[in-house]
Amino acid sequence: NAGVTQTPKFRILKIGQSMTLQCAQDMNHNYMYWYRQDPGMGLKLIYYSVGAGITDKGEVPNGYNVSRSTTEDFPLRLELAAPSQTSVYFCASSYWDTDAWSNSPLHFGNGTRLTVT
C-alpha cells in the first residue's frame, strides 16, 4: 500500500519555465489537496478537490492550476515559474465518510522540493 506518491522529489526550474508536479493516491480517498511549505513556515493550501472533476482554490492559488480527472490523481501545474514559487510542495488526501459524518486525517506524500532560479 503506497499511500500518497509524489514525483519528482526535487526539481530546479528556470524563471518562466513550466512543470507539473504529480500526485497519486491508492487509498480511494475522495479528497485531495496541494499545500506549499516555505522555509521555516507552516502549510498553505493551494488547491483542493472533493472528488473527480471538482476542484477549488485554497489560500494561495495564483500561479498554479490543477485538474482531477480520476479519483487517484491530482497533478499540480506551475505555469511561468517565479522565484516566489520556490518551496516544498506536499500533496495530501483524506476520506470523508458521509454515512459516519467523519473525516479521516490527512495522509501526506513525501513532498517535492522545488527551486526556481
Next chain:
Amino acid sequence: AQKVTQAQTEISVVEKEDVTLDCVYETRDTTYYLFWYKQPPSGELVFLIRRNSFDEQNEISGRYSWNFQKSTSSFNFTITASQVVDSAVYFCALSEADFNKFYFGSGTKLNVKP
C-alpha cells in the same frame, strides 16, 4: 483571523524533561476535528492524533498525551521524558464542518538536547 494558533515558535529542552506544546483554535462550528502532525528534520509529515469535538477525553499514547479543553479552545500536546528523536516541528490542525479544508498552525519547533 488565524483559525489555529501555535504561539510557541521554538522550544528547547534537555532530554528527559517534559514539554507541552500549545494549540489554540477558533471555530463557530459545533462539529470539528483537531489533529497533531510531526515533521522531523527529514521533512515528511507524520500524523499523530485526531480528536473530534464531541470527545473531550484526554488521550495518552506512550510518552505522548493530549489535553483537549473546549472551554478554552485548546488542544495541547505534552511529551513526557523527551528524547532527542522527538526533535521536530509539530503542527496543530483544525478541520471544520465543511470538512473540505484543514487549517494548520504555524508550527512549533522542538529541540531536544542530549
